[in-house]
Amino acid sequence: xxxxxxxxxxxxxxxxxxxxxxxxxxxxxxxxxxxxxxxxxxxxxxxxxxxxxxxxxxxxxxxxxxxxxxxxxxxxxxxxxxxxxxxxxxxxxxxxxxxxxxxxxxxxxxxxxxxxxxxxxxxxxxxxxxxxxxxxxxxxxxxxxxxxxxxxxxxxxxxxxxxxxxxxxxxxxxxxxxxxxxxxxxxxxxxxxxxxxxxxxxxxxxxxxxxxxxxxxxxxxxxxxxxxxxxxxxxxxxxxxxxxxxxxxxxxxxxxxxxxxxxxxxxxxxxxxxxxxxxxxxxxxxxxxxxxxxxxxxxxxxxxxxxxxxxxxxxxxxxxxxxxxxxxxxxxxxxxxxxxxxxxxxxxxxxxxxxxxxxxxxxxxxxxxxxxxxxxxxxxxxxxxxxxxxxxxxxxxxxxxxxxxxxxxxxxxxxxxxxxxxxxxxxxxxxxxxxxxxxxxxxxxxxxxxxxxxxxxxxxxxxxxxxxxxxxxx
Numbered sequence: 047x048x049x050x051x052x053x054x055x056x057x058x059x060x061x062x063x064x065x066x067x068x069x070x071x072x073x074x075x076x077x078x079x080x081x082x083x084x085x086x087x088x089x090x091x092x093x094x095x096x097x098x099x100x101x102x103x104x105x106x107x108x109x110x111x112x113x114x115x116x117x118x119x120x121x122x123x124x125x126x127x128x129x130x131x132x133x134x135x136x137x138x139x140x141x142x143x144x145x146x147x148x149x150x151x152x153x154x155x156x157x158x159x160x161x162x163x164x165x166x167x168x169x170x171x172x173x174x175x176x177x178x179x180x181x182x183x184x185x186x187x188x189x190x191x192x193x194x195x196x197x198x199x200x201x202x203x204x205x206x207x208x209x210x211x212x213x214x215x216x217x218x219x220x221x222x223x224x225x226x227x228x229x230x231x232x233x234x235x236x237x238x239x240x241x242x243x244x245x246x247x248x249x250x251x252x253x254x255x256x257x258x259x260x261x262x263x264x265x266x267x268x269x270x271x272x273x274x275x276x277x278x279x280x281x282x283x284x285x286x287x288x289x290x291x292x293x294x295x296x297x298x299x300x301x302x303x304x305x306x307x308x309x310x311x312x313x314x315x316x317x318x319x320x321x322x323x324x325x326x327x328x329x330x331x332x333x334x335x336x337x338x339x340x341x342x343x344x345x346x347x348x349x350x351x352x353x354x355x356x357x358x359x360x361x362x363x364x365x366x367x368x369x370x371x372x373x374x375x376x377x378x379x380x381x382x383x384x385x386x387x388x389x390x391x392x393x394x395x396x397x398x399x400x401x402x403x404x405x406x407x408x409x410x411x412x413x414x415x416x417x418x419x420x421x422x423x424x425x426x427x428x429x430x431x432x433x434x435x436x437x438x439x440x441x442x443x444x445x446x447x448x449x450x451x452x453x454x455x456x457x458x459x460x461x462x463x464x465x466x467x468x469x470x471x472x473x474x475x476x477x478x479x480x481x482x483x484x485x486x487x488x489x490x491x492x493x494x495x496x497x498x499x500x501x502x503x504x505x506x507x508x509x510x511x512x513x514x515x516x517x518x519x520x
Contacts, residue, residue, distance in 0.1 A: 057105075057112055062138070062147040065091040065336035070151075073112075078105040080148075081117075084259040084329065090146045091333040102141060105133070112150075114139065258284050259329050265484045271471040278481075309336055312504045319374050320449035328484055331497055338501035342382075343512055349386035353379075354509055354516040357387045364429050371433040373440075379506035380456075383498050390423075398422045401432040411435055443467075450479030450496050454488055457495040463488070 057073040071088050079086045083100035090102070099118035106113045114123060114133045122140040123131050133139070135152040261281045268274055310332055317327075342350050353361060365375035384402040385391035392398045396405060399422030405415045411431035413421040421427050439452035439460060455463040466487045470477055479496070482488050505512050 056152065058151040059088065059139075059148045060151050062149055064146055064340050065333060066146055066148070071148075073105055076107070080104070084263050089259075089329075090141065091337055103139070108132075120145075254284055254287055255329070262328050262330070262484055275472060309339065309504070312507070313500055316376070316500060316503055319376070328480065331483060334494060334497035335500050335504070338498045339504065339512065342501060342505055349382060349388075350505060350509075350514055352387055353382050354506075354514055356517075358517040360387070360425060363426070367426070367429050368433050368436075371437050373433060373436055376503050376506060377436065379502040380499055382502040382506070383495065399428050400425065401428050403428065403431065407435065444477075451482075453496050453499055454479060454482075454492050458489055458492040 059071045059073060061067050061069040061071075074087075078088070079101060080088045080090065081100050081102040082090045086101065099120070102116070102118045103121055104115045104117060106115060110132075112133050114121075114128070114131050116129045120142040121128065122142070123133065124138055125140070133150050135150060137150040139148045139150065141147075258281065261277055261284065265274065265277050265281075268277065310327075313327060313332065313335060361378055361381070364378040364381065368377055369375050381387065381400050385400045387400060390398075391400065391402070393402060397403060398420065399408075401422070403411075403413065403422045408415050408422050408428075408431065411434055413424070413427060413431050415422060436452065436456065439455050440449055442460065443449075443451040443455060443463065451463055451467070466482055467477060469487070470481070483493060483496075486493070505514065509516055
């Protein structure tokens with residue numbers, strides 16, 4: 047089994063940047079595959095900038111350790127291009143310049159009861175426990191276990207619990223040591239049992255996510271309308287099971303990925319604001335949102351800062367205008383995607399202004415666009431026109447899951463969206479953005495535009511979480 051080497055150490059991969067940052071992956075199976083395709087063991091997030099291929103690398107267990115094999119070009123090990131190499135603790139695997147980075151982590155597999163006579167090194171836990179009485183030691187140790195698990199150091203659980211027992215016995219009088227040993231031993235058993243159950247929940251969640259990803263991939267490839275309906279029904283069932291699992295206490299205690307769950311939760315909140323009723327969205331969509339969240343914190347950071355600081359007052363006005371038309375005020379952050387308030391913002395296609403209106407659309411919504419006057423650059427007039435346009439698109443394409451159709455139409459034009467909608471076989475199940483997204487029926491630019499809008503809205507709703515400080519409350 048690939049997860050252990052000849053010295054009994056466990057192999058992990060730890061994400062170092064982008065959507066994978068801070069996430070920890072347990073390397074298991076005879077061959078562990080890494081790439082951007084959903085059928086890999088470790089699926090790298092999609093990005094137009096990343097260099098990861100669909101099936102990029104594999105890790106094999108060999109007699110003397112772990113061997114990394116490059117299936118596609120462009121992989122770096124500790125900054126050097128390799129095709130095949132042994133890996134060890136501390137190594138850094140990179141998938142091209144600007145691509146995902148993973149560090150290698152090998153940890154000893156600690157088992158309760160072995161090496162009982164080995165003196166444990168003094169640790170932060172030991173020093174802390176020496177200062178505590180018995181009435182607080184258990185609570186402190188449990189808190190430390192949770193902290194270790196939250197910091198992706200779950201392998202320290204046994205060491206912490208063992209440390210607790212030894213310190214308690216050392217502090218106790220001889221006649222009480224047996225009772226304390228029994229009680230703390232029971233605590234160890236209960237704690238390890240809970241950890242085992244949490245691991246089981248995590249595995250069940252991973253299996254459900256894997257089934258959902260496979261169904262979504264098949265939806266992209268299949269053309270038979272009957273099979274499409276079957277896949278949609280099966281997808282709904284797996285989504286129902288995943289929703290039920292995420293509501294359990296064990297999932298909340300240890301199986302949840304706080305950062306990933308935050309992004310998914312925010313997407314669901316926005317969908318609820320739009321009137322949509324859906325638990326999960328396609329995996330690719332969520333990963334795209336995460337990619338653009340990362341981009342807005344890095345290379346496009348200056349655009350976010352301009353929006354939130356230099357144009358904070360204007361953004362507050364935009365929110366008020368949108369509310370006048372009974373539109374969600376958070377749609378104001380569409381400006382980040384459209385123009386970021388760049389002066390004289392124009393596209394190669396002829397769109398212009400903070401809302402990037404094309405001349406015919408601008409004129410149809412009352413803006414003057416001629417040789418001498420261009421009201422697309424008039425802040426308030428163009429915002430009122432954009433609000434009316436968004437309202438009409440939502441009224442045409444429907445609320446709920448179809449609001450994203452309206453957003454897609456804002457980018458690619460309503461004519462293109464209407465044409466794709468009319469190709470749909472089942473108007474009840476398939477007339478929504480998610481179906482067209484999964485089938486890749488919309489242009490690539492539009493498929494990226496909608497998750498980019500969601501990323502902008504999430505940052506606008508939680509600027510401090512992403513390292514931004516608005517000049518005024520928006």
